[in-house]
Amino acid sequence: MSGKDRDLAGRGRGDRILREEIHDPYMARSKPKEPTVCPGCGAVFHKGRWQWAAEPAGQAHELMCPACERIRDDMPAGILTLSGGFLAKHRDEILKLIHNKVEEEKAEHPMKRLMSAEDGKEGELIVKFTDLHLPRGAGEAVERAYDGELEIQYTKESNLVRVYWNRDE
Ligand SMILES: [Zn+2]
Secondary structure, eight states, X not given: OOOTTSOEEOHHHHHHHHHHTOOOHHHHHOOOOSSEEOTTTOOEEETTEEEOOOOOSSOOEEOOOHHXXXXXXXXXXXXXXXXXXHHHHHHHHHHHHHHHHHHHHHHHOTTOOEEEEEEOTTSOEEXXXXXXXXXXXXXXXXXXXXXXXXXXXXXXXXXXXXXEEEOOO
């Protein structure tokens, strides 16, 4: 892969970028009145953030939440690409680990979702997320469980976080 046009970030620097410089245009353009309910997933915008909550009594506004918009547009905030010989042998258990990690996060944060998991041309597993932090969280969960190499990249121009995990044997 070519790193020419990417903002290559090591682990420590990646952390800083994720904290300080990341910008989510989907989140920024959604400033709904309160309370607002997403007709797609039922999340409620309340106290300045989207949460899982009972639908408010009385008149609530309706607006598609950023996660549902990203899924509709097929515009991931982050992509985790897994590769290597180890993956071929343990694909299902690794994918299950990622699903579990996402479910755990999603229970607290409605905007953190897995969009899709597809096989790449060279046997990679490409997992797309609605949230900027999930690819790293999921990648680190895989690294904790199976070792391997983790690399985090953030391209400012596209507001997209890309995380790569590889283990050969
Ligand atoms: Zn929604």
